[in-house]
Amino acid sequence: MSAQNAHPGRPGIDLPDPRGRTGLDRQGRDLTGNPRVRVHDVEVLACDWSVLRRTTFDYRHSDGHWSRERRETYDRGDGATILLYDPERRTVLLTRQFRLPAYVNGHPDGMLLETAAGLLDGDEPREAIRREAEEETGRTIHDVEHVLDAYMSPGSVTERLSFFAAPYDGSVPGADTAGVADEGEDIAVVELPFTEALALVRSxxxxxxxxIMLLQWAALDGPFRQS
Known part of the structure; x- marks a missing residue:
């Protein structure tokens, strides 16, 4: 058997994966920011839309001893989310859509109320969230305020999420449904009084x-904070 046949091309590594990517096993190999971590190997376990990797590394503990560790990371890219609010009418604009992972993990119907959000897809966070807000709510927004950045599930998911807020004019009628049909999106646009949204967090x-994070920000430091 020839060397070429003995080592067939692997999607995402030396052959393009479904999104045209190669070299996915290189990410994380050259990190130098933490002297307590020495990366030995990165394996690509799956690469369809997102990338599942298994990294083997040595870690120096606080008492000085080293241990060999293996961790899986799920890389779906970075994202952004935004709270749309009407300060005059004291309302917020949310979306409702089906989320399979929540459904299979105990949510009654998988239909989650959420702030508009999406992946960056190569754009800057502020540009990306303007696009996502219009796609998911039908509203064009302008005065976008950056609130914070956070890793939402740092034990296994690499995604860093940028949080934003912006006012919208609720006196102008908007769409009841939105989303990109070609991407399978079927999104209901839901306007709620801010106090009702907070009550839904509690219940x-x-x-x-x-x-939840953006609603709490709006109550503590944002447009609906008590003076």
């Missing part, structure tokens, strides 16, 4: 982490 009616 569990809003169970999405990014939405």
């Amino acid at each position: 569990g009616g809003i169970a999405d982490a990014k939405t």
